[in-house]
Amino acid sequence: MRRQERGAERSGGAGRERCAGSGGERPDAGQAAHLVVGPQSRHDATLKALDLYTKKHPNVTFEPEFQGFDGYLDKLSTQAAAKNTPDIFQMDAAWFNDWASSNRLADLSSVNTKDVDKALLDTGTYKGKIYAVPLGNNALGIVYNKVVFDKLGVQPPKTWDELFQLAKDIKPKLAKDQYLIKDLTPDYGMYTSYQLSKGKGYPRTQDGKFNYDKDTWIEFMTRMQELRKGGFVAPPDVTMSDKGFDAKLDLLGQEKVMIKPSHAAEFAGFDSLKPGSFALAPLMRGVEAGGWLKASMYWSVNPDSKAKEEAMKFVDWFINDQEAADILGTSRGVPVSKKIVDYLQPKFSAIDKAGIDLINQTAQGGGKAFDPGPGIKGGWAKFATNKEYDNITQQIMFDKMTPQQGWEEVVKLSKDLQ
Amino acid sequence: MTTTNHSQQQAVPLAPSEAAEVTGRAPAGQQLRPGPRPKPQTAFRRALSRYNAPFAGFLFISPWLIGFLLLQLWPIIQSFYLSFTDYNLLDQAHWIGTKNFRQIAHDRLFFNSLKVTFTYVLTSVPLKLAVALLVAMLLNRAVRGISIYRTLIYLPSLIGGSIAVAVLWRNIFGLDGFINKIVPLLGIAPKNWIGTPTTALATLVILTAWQFGSAMIIFLAGLKQIPAELYEASSVDGASKLRQFVTITLPMLSPVILFNVVMGVINAFQTFTSAFIITNGGPVNSTEVYALFLYKKAFGTFEMGYASALAWILLVIVAIATSINFIVSKYWVFYESEGGAAK
Numbered sequence: 001m002r003r004q005e006r007g008a009e010r011s012g013g014a015g016r017e018r019c020a021g022s023g024g025e026r027p028d029a030g031q032a033a034h035l036v037v038g039p040q041s042r043h044d045a046t047l048k049a050l051d052l053y054t055k056k057h058p059n060v061t062f063e064p065e066f067q068g069f070d071g072y073l074d075k076l077s078t079q080a081a082a083k084n085t086p087d088i089f090q091m092d093a094a095w096f097n098d099w100a101s102s103n104r105l106a107d108l109s110s111v112n113t114k115d116v117d118k119a120l121l122d123t124g125t126y127k128g129k130i131y132a133v134p135l136g137n138n139a140l141g142i143v144y145n146k147v148v149f150d151k152l153g154v155q156p157p158k159t160w161d162e163l164f165q166l167a168k169d170i171k172p173k174l175a176k177d178q179y180l181i182k183d184l185t186p187d188y189g190m191y192t193s194y195q196l197s198k199g200k201g202y203p204r205t206q207d208g209k210f211n212y213d214k215d216t217w218i219e220f221m222t223r224m225q226e227l228r229k230g231g232f233v234a235p236p237d238v239t240m241s242d243k244g245f246d247a248k249l250d251l252l253g254q255e256k257v258m259i260k261p262s263h264a265a266e267f268a269g270f271d272s273l274k275p276g277s278f279a280l281a282p283l284m285r286g287v288e289a290g291g292w293l294k295a296s297m298y299w300s301v302n303p304d305s306k307a308k309e310e311a312m313k314f315v316d317w318f319i320n321d322q323e324a325a326d327i328l329g330t331s332r333g334v335p336v337s338k339k340i341v342d343y344l345q346p347k348f349s350a351i352d353k354a355g356i357d358l359i360n361q362t363a364q365g366g367g368k369a370f371d372p373g374p375g376i377k378g379g380w381a382k383f384a385t386n387k388e389y390d391n392i393t394q395q396i397m398f399d400k401m402t403p404q405q406g407w408e409e410v411v412k413l414s415k416d417l418q
Numbered sequence: 419m420t421t422t423n424h425s426q427q428q429a430v431p432l433a434p435s436e437a438a439e440v441t442g443r444a445p446a447g448q449q450l451r452p453g454p455r456p457k458p459q460t461a462f463r464r465a466l467s468r469y470n471a472p473f474a475g476f477l478f479i480s481p482w483l484i485g486f487l488l489l490q491l492w493p494i495i496q497s498f499y500l501s502f503t504d505y506n507l508l509d510q511a512h513w514i515g516t517k518n519f520r521q522i523a524h525d526r527l528f529f530n531s532l533k534v535t536f537t538y539v540l541t542s543v544p545l546k547l548a549v550a551l552l553v554a555m556l557l558n559r560a561v562r563g564i565s566i567y568r569t570l571i572y573l574p575s576l577i578g579g580s581i582a583v584a585v586l587w588r589n590i591f592g593l594d595g596f597i598n599k600i601v602p603l604l605g606i607a608p609k610n611w612i613g614t615p616t617t618a619l620a621t622l623v624i625l626t627a628w629q630f631g632s633a634m635i636i637f638l639a640g641l642k643q644i645p646a647e648l649y650e651a652s653s654v655d656g657a658s659k660l661r662q663f664v665t666i667t668l669p670m671l672s673p674v675i676l677f678n679v680v681m682g683v684i685n686a687f688q689t690f691t692s693a694f695i696i697t698n699g700g701p702v703n704s705t706e707v708y709a710l711f712l713y714k715k716a717f718g719t720f721e722m723g724y725a726s727a728l729a730w731i732l733l734v735i736v737a738i739a740t741s742i743n744f745i746v747s748k749y750w751v752f753y754e755s756e757g758g759a760a761k
Contacts, residue, residue: 074717077507102508240613240701241593248594381719386699386706388527394702398615 042331049327053314060310080104087305088315091132091298093123093372097206099300100126106303108133111316115337119369124298133315134295136265136333139282139362140193140370141291143262143270145255146279148174156259156281160197163259163284164223167232170258181259182234182242182251185224185397186390189261194220196368197286204383208374210414214407221396221403228397236397245269252278264355265296265333271351280358282365291362294370296333334359378418388413501727506720518727528728530703531711535687538619538707539739542626542689543682547675550630554637555667568638575631583625584695588612591621591696612697615704622692622705633678640674641667672751680743687736708732 043066050062065086067075073095079085080099091099099105108130113121116134124132144156152173157163167180174180184190188203195203200213227233234257242257243249245266251257253273262270262280270278283291299318301311318324325340330352335341341356348356374380382388392409395401401409476483501518505511522528557568577583590596591611598608611617648666657665668675690709693699699706699714706714712732716725 077720081507098508104508235609236701237610237613238593241610248589249592376719381721384719386703386714387719391527391530391703394700398702400615400702 045328045331049318049324052323052327053317057310057313060307060314083302083304085302087302087307087311088299089302091124091300093294093298093370095375096124096132096298096372097126098375098377100131103303105131106301106305106308106311107131108301108312108315111312112320115320115339117336117338119293120295120336123295123370123372132298132300133319134298134336135319136296136330137293137336137359138263138265138296138333139291139293139359139367140189140261140263141280141282141358141362142259142284143252143267143278143280145252145258145277147277148255148258156279157284158282160194160284160286160290164227167227168230171232174258177238177256179232179234179257182239182257183224183228183236183397184233185221185228186239186393187261188390188393191217191220191393193261193283193290193292194286196292197284197288197290199286199288202368202371202373204371204373204380206371206373208378208380208417210417212410212414217410218403218407221393221406225396225399225403228399239397245273247273263294263296264358267355267358268351280354282358282361282367285365289362289366289368291365291367292370293359293362293367295336330355379416382413382416497726497729500723501730503723505722505726507722508720511723514723518724519731521724522727522731527703527706527711531706531708534619534704534706535689535708538623538626538689539683539686542623543679543686545623545627546630546682547633547678549627550633550678551637551671551675553630554634554641557634557638558641572631572635575629575634579629579691581691581695584692587621587625587692588696613701615702618697618701618705622689622696625692625696626686626689633682636674636678637671640671644670669752670754673753676743676747676751680740683739683743684736687732687739 047064050064054061063086072090073092076085076089085104091105111130111133113130113133117137120134120137121130124130124134142156149156152170154166154170157166163181170180192203195201195213195216198213198216200216201211203210203212203217205211224233228235233239234251238251238256241249242251244260245253247253250270250273252260252270255274260270261283264280267278267280283289299315301308301315305311318328319335319337320340322340322343325335325344328335329344330348334352334356335344376384389410392401392406392413396403396406500511502513502515503511504514504517553571557564557571561567574583593608593610593613595611597611601608609617611621644667648670649662652662652666688709689707690713693705693707693710694713697705699710708728709732712725712728715721715728
């Protein structure tokens, strides 16, 4: 084992990888367990970068440990309970607060981050200290079937109103089992975007505030209900069958829907389903932007690590070094360092550029900084995937509850929050 | 062995049967000790002598025993303790008394999971056993090459509980699945069977029924035990096949049926894999069986204390269900050794 090499300073376990679909702000968003081109190329690039670093710093060796995103948090939490996490490991915006507040992450303020966007850096900062270094820029937008849109002569919708209208207008031109969108009723991410676009902020915030806007919520559910009753969105059972990035089950890949939400970094995954068919566009607006900017992923360091200094040096190198950038490219989203982006500019592929365009457009259109939400403490567990909140929205989708009844149930849930 | 030479036994390891006797009479031995060579006895030695032989026994079963104590009994005890705490895997557990249980009493999804689980148990177990019995009777004939048929029919059960079959099932009943190629012939509109709340659980029940193999084998063994004379005698008396089935096969098979029912119910209450892989509890939590609900509490939202409480409730439920099975069995299970009909 490399650990035992004489004098070798260990900076092992770098790069816990999520090998499933990248992006998505929920802990289980990676359930599409298929390796797609983007993530596989990321594995390879990461390994190459580690090799290069070891060549330059013979005192540092790595024991990379790759793992699917499913079950990653379970494993990491168990390791953290034993103060035994790898020296460097991947962090996620959604858990960041829980972790930074409980001494499970090392202070990384000494890493050189002067070329990183401040708003982005803030998402890995807790009480003025950096505990998670963002590795890539990302933004949420929509991915649409450009081939079909061009054929029908339609433009991707710019506002939510246009989306709802387009769903009705486009249906007669599509096949019987084709729709513009799936039923967004149970889609928390899309409701969040809708509420943002109305200027009402995030429904659940990082500081644990229940910020659902009653009128906006009922309006969204009612508008979706109308579309569902009119047959303008995918029926509930079809909506339930969607599995992102799955070659057989992704509704966009099967051309059963024409628009889906997509992070910039996820575009490569969608593109691999039907190369050349899709394009990105910013999320639909209302009075404000509906999209948001976020880091594609973070690295954190074990505070009890013996190789803490070396680990920080490596993270520094990983985000700031040109040679590293040559290898890594956009495998983790658009690099966070502005200098590196400028350096890589001539080398970007069409897919890279589509992602960068989305990020730029989202930023210019006033996209918000991503709010990872309150986590699962203080009663918020009821809002986790497939828990009480999702149960309510799914009941609305299957017409077992009206939007009004659904709202009353949501309010009941909010009463248990601390 | 008398009590007088008790002290001599110290030097010689006891045979287990003797040991039982010694331990049984130890108090008497102390009173009547005036033997030929009294040895000074410390409390420690006495204790040692008392447990000497069983200790050897424990040593022999220690590979299992240590595993049981450390990997089963200890976690069981811990989970009992944790069910009264707010343990979340990351922070220290705090004692919160019966709060978990009080919360469970108001948990809508808990009652939903109970409803789903009972529906599942009450449909899947009878269906599976009926299929198993039917197939066992078909295979209990003297046909050429019967062992090949037996093997082939048992084969799916070997792979039945695996992840691969669950994935297969997901594809069969999915939107583009095989089932949707067949149902239009019957005039039914194709749909995503696992994505519709009213049919999702049924797909899991069918999967369970398909895994009838082990129950079938047990039935087959039971059928072979029924003396052929009974059938011969009854057919002389002019009994029909149906009459034979009801008055001979079922009563003679009833102990085996009871065994299959008990095992089937216990397994069905703990079903997890198929619900986890095929539907992940959805849609609208219509397939969120108890074990899956518990798992999501424990490893989805890290409410370990809450999940431990759920586990103990499940234990009680299964114990009650099994007791009911045994109590009711008095009225329908016929044991030949008791020499009479079921009451």
